[in-house]
Amino acid sequence: MNLQISIDLSLKYWTDSWKDQSIVCEWHRSEVNEDLLRHEKLLDTGRIFVPLCGKSVDLKYLAEKGHEVVGLEFSEKACDNFFQENGLQFTKTKLADFAFFQYEAKELKITIFQGDMFDANKSLLGSFDAIWDRGSFVAINESDRPKYAKILGNVLKATGKVLLNSFTYDNREYGGHPRTADKETIEKVFGVRFKVTLIDSYDSLKPIYKARGITKRVACNYILTMQ
Ligand SMILES: C[S@@+](CC[C@H](N)C(=O)[O-])C[C@H]1O[C@@H](n2cnc3c(N)ncnc32)[C@H](O)[C@@H]1O
Numbered sequence: 001m002n003l004q005i006s007i008d009l010s011l012k013y014w015t016d017s018w019k020d021q022s023i024v025c026e027w028h029r030s031e032v033n034e035d036l037l038r039h040e041k042l043l044d045t046g047r048i049f050v051p052l053c054g055k056s057v058d059l060k061y062l063a064e065k066g067h068e069v070v071g072l073e074f075s076e077k078a079c080d081n082f083f084q085e086n087g088l089q090f091t092k093t094k095l096a097d098f099a100f101f102q103y104e105a106k107e108l109k110i111t112i113f114q115g116d117m118f119d120a121n122k123s124l125l126g127s128f129d130a131i132w133d134r135g136s137f138v139a140i141n142e143s144d145r146p147k148y149a150k151i152l153g154n155v156l157k158a159t160g161k162v163l164l165n166s167f168t169y170d171n172r173e174y175g176g177h178p179r180t181a182d183k184e185t186i187e188k189v190f191g192v193r194f195k196v197t198l199i200d201s202y203d204s205l206k207p208i209y210k211a212r213g214i215t216k217r218v219a220c221n222y223i224l225t226m227q
């Protein structure tokens with residue numbers, strides 16, 4: 001019953017995953033994320049960061065709604081695919097001072113920094129009015145979560161908000177990826193600087209999760225604000 005599958009979510013793991021469409025299909029959606037659509041009104045229009053963005057169509061949606069959108073993604077394939085699949089003209093520049101390529105859309109305010117999230121800082125990214133985290137906090141190694149939270153804390157404006165989409169399941173049923181993260185865990189990782197508010201939750205047990213032995217899976221959306 002207790003399947004403690006240990007996956008090292010290394011950059012090689014993600015680069016390999018992007019070569020396999022069946023893996024990408026596990027998380028990539030061709031439609032705008034429903035949780036974002038339901039809760040976007042909570043985010044002020046402005047500069048929005050989408051960490052570990054993959055080739056999410058949410059980037060284009062948010063830019064069309066008037067946000068200035070900045071994504072960050074390690075996979076070059078994902079970045080290339082994002083612009084190609086959305087029919088967006090772009091420029092791609094190797095940055096001199098950072099281990100990143102900068103992709104920039106010509107028609108919309110979308111930038112994607114291609115590189116390792118853990119090499120990013122405020123000098124690279126700037127500051128943000130909002131952060132949309134879907135499948136990112138839950139995608140990284142648990143040991144990397146404090147570093148991830150610190151980066152978000154450094155780039156979020158004092159008045160900014162993080163919309164964090166997460167889920168819970170029983171770790172004893174499935175110990176693999178993506179990782180479960182409940183409110184207590186998120187509060188602990190983000191620390192006293194952040195107030196974490198659960199805004200909604202719903203059953204998200206799909207066949208793919210049942211097949212992994214999971215019997216209960218609840219998706220949760222949180223708003224994180226600085227206090
Ligand atoms: C589960 S996918 C979610 C993608 C996207 N948020 C979405 O909703 O479609 C996680 C993404 O994080 C990227 N990733 C993982 N570790 C990363 C890191 N250290 N730096 C940058 N990107 C990373 C992976 O390549 C992958 O595209």
